[in-house]
Amino acid sequence: MSFLKGLIDSLGSVFSESSSSSSYPNPTASNSPAMDGVAGPGAASVTNERVAYKLKGYFDLAKEEIAKAVRAEEWGLVEDAVAHYNSAQRILAEASSTPVPSFISASEREKVKSYRQKISKWQGQVSDRLQVLSRRPGGTSISKTVAPARTTAATSTTLNSRNHVIPKTLHPSTSMPATRSQTNNIVRSKPVQDSGAGYDEKLVEMINSAIVDRSPSVKWEDVAGLEKVKKTLMEMVILPTKRRDLFTGLRRPARGLLLFGPPGNGKTMLAKAVASESEATFFNVSASSLTSKWVGEAEKLVRTLFMVAISRQPSVIFMDEIDSIMSTRQANENDASRRLKSEFLIQFDGVTSNPNDLVIVIGATNKPQELDDAVLRRLVKRVYIPLPDLPARRLLLSHKLKGQAFSLPSGDLERLARDTEGYSGSDLQALCEEAAMMPIRELGENILTIKANQVRPLRIEDFQKAMTVIRPSLSKSKWEEVEQWNEEFGSN
Ligand SMILES: Nc1ncnc2c1ncn2[C@@H]1O[C@H](COP(=O)(O)OP(=O)(O)OP(=O)(O)O)[C@@H](O)[C@H]1O
Ligand SMILES: [Mg+2]
Structure with a gap:
């Protein structure tokens, strides 16, 4: 395949030129996140720089291959994607076997170490992806419906000059690319x-x-x-x-x-x-x-x-x-x-x-x-999203009290819902919390010995008492302004 030829050519040139400092990939020409912290030319001895630059060269190549693979997946070309991932894998393997001379400086050694860690992370991710693809029959599980539309994608947007594909570093918690849905086959993420x-x-x-x-x-x-x-x-x-x-x-x-x-x-x-x-x-x-x-x-x-x-x-x-x-x-x-x-x-x-x-x-x-x-x-x-009306308050209160060891008879709940007009959702939450404390406060010293199931259930009186402490937090005039705005601009 032509991309492989290109890859081999580019690999060949990087490998053969890697002994000449003038032909090392230019770190400033790349936005690779992996380049952060790599010293520029002249900062250390040429030999010191060489290892890091060489690794950087591998990185760029592997990145390109991964980008191509991701794009091939977008187009439903599983075979091509697999070939690119394999190429990336070979480049990464080459990178990880690059010898590190014993005489390089400690700081350079640190950089090389960090590169190596990243390389091995990428290797893991690429091989995960290859495994996922190997379980799929030739491209059928990748949606073709998305693919043709991609031709017109990013043609007129402000992002359409995106030309640099950054793989997995930006997808730390998902496989690359992320397959999220069983029903949709290809709800997937695109490389940044x-x-x-x-x-x-x-x-x-x-x-x-x-x-x-x-x-x-x-x-x-x-x-x-x-x-x-x-x-x-x-x-x-x-x-x-x-x-x-x-x-x-x-x-x-x-x-x-x-x-x-x-x-x-x-x-x-x-x-x-x-x-x-x-x-x-x-x-x-x-x-x-x-x-x-x-x-x-x-x-x-x-x-x-x-x-x-x-x-x-x-x-x-x-x-x-x-x-x-x-x-x-x-x-x-x-x-x-x-x-x-x-x-x-x-x-x-x-x-x-x-x-x-x-x-x-x-x-x-x-x-x-x-x-x-x-x-x-x-x-x-x-x-x-308005203040809760009567049915909403009824629902909210029963929601808040549900699953608790205490509950109110339905008549009392209705009364409470009516009495709490003007209370917001969070006011109702606070009201329930305050009311729930009432039986506990009555316990006095017994609090240390009483069994949880012996605490008395809540009564409407607890809520009435709590309502003297927890008042509606919003003034009517304030939310009326928002209601007016809703009349004018809201979608409801
Ligand atoms: N519809 C609701 N169902 C259940 N609880 C609710 C509801 N509305 C409000 N609450 C309670 O009120 C609390 C505050 O809600 P939330 O933080 O979502 O409000 P908000 O509208 O974002 O407020 P703000 O404008 O102040 O940010 C929630 O933690 C919850 O306890
Ligand atoms: Mg909020």
């Missing part, structure tokens, strides 16, 4: 490609470790009521991530969703439930993670975030309290925050204009009126 502006391995790692939410604790059933919102989320996010093949063309889901409403009524909870329910990689981005942890890097972080999200799609980027980072531009706004917003808009447009990218942005706010117009325009679905 460089937008041209480069990316920072450190930021990628931060995103993978600090922003990707791997263990969302909230289940779909934990969210009481909000049926309409749940339906929207099911249609827009959960089903499309599970059955990507069905949600194309006219059924292509909207990419921007805003959850808004008064505080404490389940916006964050719902987003977390989406994370555990859908098969998307969930990126939980808060204002603080963008602005405080990586001071001065926010813009770059946003760019990297979208790149990683594309590579690990289907993805959901959840921006909690989105108003604090995407509020209306002000005259005295500092440069960094303006740049951050612009970068977000550019990246968002990039993923929405590419029909094959499934990256959905969900924003949550209780101050929708403060959002920047440009951001608002892109969050096309805007779903109001």
Whole structure:
């Protein structure tokens, strides 16, 4: 095959030229994350540099082969993919057997050691991938429906200058490429490609470790009521991530969703439930993670975030309290925050204009009126999450009390639901917690000896007492403003 010939040629040239320092691959010409920390020419002796440069050369070649293999998989060409992975495997084996002279400096030895570790990690990942492919009959399990569309992918987006394919370092927790769904055959991630502006391995790692939410604790059933919102989320996010093949063309889901409403009524909870329910990689981005942890890097972080999200799609980027980072531009706004917003808009447009990218942005706010117009325009679905009405409060209370060793008779529950008008979801949670403490407080010294099943059940009086302590936390005037905004801009 021609790619193999090319590979052999390129290998040949690198191997034969590796004794000449002028022909070593230029580290600055590559965005390989593996290059971080490699000293530039002149920093150490030529011999010292040689080993690292040589390993870098192998790295680049292996990376290219892996990129080709990943692309071949995208096109359903399993045989080609296997051939490329095998080539990559050979290059990596060659790299790992490169002798390390005993006289190199300690710092160089460290670099070489780190390269070797990365090489062996890649070897493991490539061989895992080969195993997965060997279990598949010649390409049939790779969706052909996705493939033709890929020809037009990334033609007109801001990301279309992606020309540098970065393999598995960006897919640390999934096999490469990730196969996520049994029903969909190929819900898979695409390799991260460089937008041209480069990316920072450190930021990628931060995103993978600090922003990707791997263990969302909230289940779909934990969210009481909000049926309409749940339906929207099911249609827009959960089903499309599970059955990507069905949600194309006219059924292509909207990419921007805003959850808004008064505080404490389940916006964050719902987003977390989406994370555990859908098969998307969930990126939980808060204002603080963008602005405080990586001071001065926010813009770059946003760019990297979208790149990683594309590579690990289907993805959901959840921006909690989105108003604090995407509020209306002000005259005295500092440069960094303006740049951050612009970068977000550019990246968002990039993923929405590419029909094959499934990256959905969900924003949550209780101050929708403060959002920047440009951001608002892109969050096309805007779903109001109101204070719970009577049926919702009834449901929420019975939800909170369910499974406890105590419960209220249904008549009392109804009364309580009526008496708690104006309470938010979190107020009701606090109310139940406070009421649950009442029987415990009565125990006095017996608390140390009483058996758990001997504690008296809850009564309506406990809740009535608790209501004197836990009052509704929201003033009517405040949420009326949000309701008005909903009338004007909401999707309901
Ligand atoms: N629909 C609901 N079902 C179950 N619990 C709820 C519901 N709504 C709110 N709660 C309770 O209220 C708490 C706060 O909810 P959540 O953090 O999702 O609110 P929020 O709308 O994101 O508020 P904020 O605008 O202040 O961020 C939850 O941890 C949960 O205990
Ligand atoms: Mg919240």
